[in-house]
Every structure is written in C-alpha cells, then in structure tokens.
Amino acid sequence: MGTKIVFASSNNHKLDEIRPLLPAQFELLSLADINFADEIEETGKTFEDNAELKANAVFNATKQLCFADDSGLEVDALEGKPGVKSARYAGEPVDHQKNIELLLSNMKGRKNRKARFKTIVCLRFDSKTFFFEGVVNGLITEEPRGLNGFGYDPVFMPDGFQQTFAEMSLEDKNKISHRKMAITKMTGFLLYI
Ligand code: ITT
Numbered sequence: 681m682g683t684k685i686v687f688a689s690s691n692n693h694k695l696d697e698i699r700p701l702l703p704a705q706f707e708l709l710s711l712a713d714i715n716f717a718d719e720i721e722e723t724g725k726t727f728e729d730n731a732e733l734k735a736n737a738v739f740n741a742t743k744q745l746c747f748a749d750d751s752g753l754e755v756d757a758l759e760g761k762p763g764v765k766s767a768r769y770a771g772e773p774v775d776h777q778k779n780i781e782l783l784l785s786n787m788k789g790r791k792n793r794k795a796r797f798k799t800i801v802c803l804r805f806d807s808k809t810f811f812f813e814g815v816v817n818g819l820i821t822e823e824p825r826g827l828n829g830f831g832y833d834p835v836f837m838p839d840g841f842q843q844t845f846a847e848m849s850l851e852d853k854n855k856i857s858h859r860k861m862a863i864t865k866m867t868g869f870l871l872y873i
Contacts, residue, residue: 685870686714686746688738693748693830697854701863703871714742727751728765728811731802739804747866749859751799753832755783755820757790760825766831774863776831780824783835793820797836797858801866814861829853 682861684708685702687695695710697791702708711717720737726729727750734748752766762769762783794817801812815841824834826846833845838856845853854860 683870684709684744686711686716686738686742686744688716688720688734688746691830694751694859697850697857697859698749699865700851700856700864701860703867706867706870709744711738714744716741722750722764724750727798727800728802731800731811732809735802735809736805745803745805745861747801747803749799749801749862751858753783753786753795753797753836755795757792757794758786760814761786780832780835782868783820783832784823787820794818795820795836797832799858799862801862803866803869810866811860812865812869814858814863814865816856816858817863825860 682705684707687698688711689695690711699708716738718737718741720734722730722733724733731748731750734750736748736750738746750764752763754760754763762779766779767774770782782789796815796817799814803810803812819837821835821837821844825844828848828850829846835844837844845857
C-alpha cells in the first residue's frame with residue numbers, strides 16, 4: 681500500500697492527467713473515493729488563494745495529506761484574462777464551448793495571440809502549506825482544433841509545437857503541460873522530505 685494522497689478537485693480531466701504523473705508509492709484518492717461531496721466556493725482573487733481554499737476545505741474535513749490544483753489561461757492581449765475566472769469566463773453554469781467562443785470573439789483581429797496556461801498546486805499536510813507552480817507559454821489559435829483534453833485545449837498551441845493541446849494525446853500533453861510541471865515539483869518535494 682502506498683501513501684494515500686487526496687486530490688481536492690471535482691474535475692475528472694485533471695485527475696486523468698495527474699494519475700500517471702504520480703510515482704507508484706503514492707495512492708491517489710479522488711473526492712469521490714473519500715465521499716467528499718461539498719461544493720467548495722472559489723472566492724479567491726488569485727490561483728494561490730483558490731488552490732489553498734480547495735486544499736484547506738478537504739484537509740479540514742479529512743485531516744489527510746491532500747493537494748489542490750487551481751489553474752487557468754492568461755491571455756496577454758486581454759490583460760491576463762480569463763485568468764482565475766477561466767472556468768466561468770462565459771458565466772454559469774460552466775460551459776467550455778461557450779468559454780472558447782467568447783475567447784475567440786474577444787481575440788478577433790488581434791495580432792498579439794500570446795498566452796499561457798498556469799497551474800498552482802497547493803499541498804496540505806499537518807499544519808503546513810506548500811505551493812508549486814507550472815507555466816506553459818503558447819499562442820491562441822484562430823479556430824478550435826482537436827478533440828482531446830478539456831477546457832481551452834482546442835485553442836491553445838504550446839510554443840515549439842504545431843498542434844493544439846487538444847490535438848495531442850494525453851501522454852504528449854503531459855510531457856510539457858503546466859500541470860505536469862507543477863505536479864512534478866510537488867512529487868519531487870514529497871519524495872525528498
Ligand atoms: P476544480 O476546481 O474542482 O479542480 P475546475 O475545472 O473548476 O476544477 P479551476 O477552478 O482550476 O478548476 O478552473 C480551471 C479552468 O481553467 C478549467 O475549467 C479550464 O477552463 C481552464 N484550464 C485549466 N487547465 C487547463 C488545461 O490543462 N487545459 C485546458 N483548460 C484548462
């Protein structure tokens with residue numbers, strides 16, 4: 681049996697990406713696995729705030745080693761938007777298709793298409809809190825391309841590649857993604873301490 685670690689997220693796509701990134705000595709538990717069904721309100725102004733809110737909510741309820749991921753897309757021509765509002769850019773309920781449509785319409789005619797995906801992972805155990813950051817730079821495409829992944833993956837083309845994240849396999853996205861970078865930092869830390 682490995683060390684149990686709870687991932688404080690209700691996003692199964694994130695879970696699918698993170699599972700293969702954890703070394704074998706960790707047993708990854710989802711919120712469903714621990715029967716945690718509370719809605720966690722993301723009221724923070726930064727990725728750090730929201731990652732900590734999610735990790736704290738689960739840690740306070742379970743006292744188990746846990747981590748959360750708060751992430752989003754920052755677009756230069758839109759002054760960093762949608763940023764922390766990435767999931768709800770086009771309003772409630774969360775609709776990835778509408779978010780992409782709104783983003784592309786706000787980017788119409790823009791020459792500067794630079795953007796980045798950012799992930800902040802917050803790790804909680806005992807009374808301690810640790811943060812790990814991952815960033816991947818890229819461009820917003822003119823049209824959505826590809827069917828894999830989730831969220832803004834069809835309109836994000838990472839630097840050095842001709843494919844969007846949604847045209848890549850999960851394995852290929854996981855070699856270069858913001859999430860992989862943050863999770864690798866966290867696992868390196870967990871194996872060290
Ligand atoms: P949890 O809070 O339950 O983890 P969530 O989907 O609400 O799930 P966030 O609050 O961190 O997660 O919002 C992240 C949003 O940013 C997500 O809904 C996507 O729109 C976007 N996003 C983050 N990482 C992404 C990725 O790897 N590919 C595409 N879009 C991503």
